[in-house]
Amino acid sequence: MTDRILSFAIPGKHCRGRVVRLGPALDDILAAHAYPPIIRDVLAEAVCLTAMLGSLLKDEGSQLTLQAQTEAGVISLLACDYKDGALRGYVDYDRERLASQPVEPSLMALFGKGYLAITFDQPEPRGRNQGIVPLEGANLAEAVQNYFYQSEQIPTLIRVGIDETADRITAGGLLVQHLPEGEEGRERLHVRLDHPEWEHVEIMGGSVRAAELTDNALPLEEILWRLFSESDEVRVFDGKPCVKGCRCNEDHIRDVIARFPKEDKEDMVDDEGNIGIDCAFCSKKFMITAASLNN
Template sequence: MSETIETWFDQPLVFTIAARHVRGRLVRLGPVLNTIMAAHSYPPVAEKLLAEALVLTVLLGSTLKDEGGQLTLQAQTGGGPVELLVCDYKGGELRGYLKFDAEKLAEIGPDPTLFALFGEGFLAITFDQATTGERYQGIVPLEGSSIGDAAEHYFEQSEQIPSLIKLAARHDAEAGCVAGGLLVQHLPEGEVGRDRLHVRHDHPEWEHARTIAATLKDEELTDPATSLETLAWRLFHEDEVRVEAGVTVSRGCRCSVDYFAGVLAQFPDGERRDMADGDGKIVVDCAFCSRIFPIPLDEISGQH
């Protein structure tokens, strides 16, 4: 493994272990995570949930080979205090939003289960391919100890890819909110690079790699002083590990007056007038960045 690469924050590290037929990704979010969180005043439980979901979104979204493709992660409630969780990744741009009942969330304690957060909710993972226009979506129950467990069920059910996902988040006194994640997947011999794989779960090489990957601690994932290359080497130093830095992640809310005006232009004139306030403006609230956009009706009509 090259000693010259050092990956720390907001950039996934892609690695391959050919001898074990394994591929994976490591990522640690810091500055971009704090930029996203700064738009809202999330309590600690909500911050941790959203941080881990954003890490998962980067791990999955960075697997897209289509540069214009988009990965959307959506978790919806089945009666729990969290009503909606939405994250998406497109070309390195990341955004996320959490809607919840603050009173109910405060009642469930500092370390709730997925069921306590969502009830009998579900997780939808959607891959949109820009080049072909194809869309792949898998929906699985929100079961397990973390949203990463639910994503593992997605790969098992929808993709038939044995996978291990580890997510961790904490609040650091200096770095603010820090979250990290590991995705490890099995590639049967001769199948490297394929998007959809069908393999046996009892493959000895996979079981060995999975057991080793599972030893990675939450503190290591979120340690600002440890590079991602160091983590990969610690885990898999018995084998040759090939690493490559992925696309740097940035906050990517796509809201703007022009964007919203274009969306509103699709509505009939009468409906737009009903939406407008007494000053002749339609006020749009972007949930992702918590900004208000007052859009005059005459600017919307100019979008036609």
């Protein structure tokens, strides 16, 4: 029941959506660093959102990146991405500032004057598309909702739940969107944000409880039937399984280093003749000998 994404459609209401539940894959991502509970929960929410947003991409090799740009907050960097079912995420934060915060700090306290950048990288002719919106709302899910309203003009409902047990953290999420011109939609400026079809779906979807999204004994399909099937046909499609994915390996690291000018590469070399690279996403360390590089 975990580490999977379901796509669904409500044809009679011209809506599409995604529902996800993450367990072991999320544990693997969070285990890379000893995050305190507040930071861990923020990253869990961000990874869950990234999974739902990334699953909206249809072409193989497409990538979704969610990144918070912050100023004067506890968190200085939050970055997550999704590519073909592979997820990764990382948070950099100030421990001293975090210690001075209340038990449940606000989004403003965590990120300061922050902005959320969502980037869709797709094969041509679509290419890259990025939207940037203020980090406003009670949580990251509300900030992403604002992105779709402000940048894409797509009526969107997002709910995320986080559940912690002694040995595991589970994240579940629901995303529903109104696309009256079909799955791809048309010019967003013509989408009505108060369409009666959408008002009905928004009310029903908004009734989902966090405990339902994170209940490993409750199939994701059952959640969708409970929410929408009494009044509408719901079509459900199985999606990609989710895994922790990090693209760091020696070949990739060598390729990245090779792009730097010769002078910069020489500055990277330590006294032992090595170049040390740390991957923030998976906490692995790589030592590349300078002699092995093609200058």
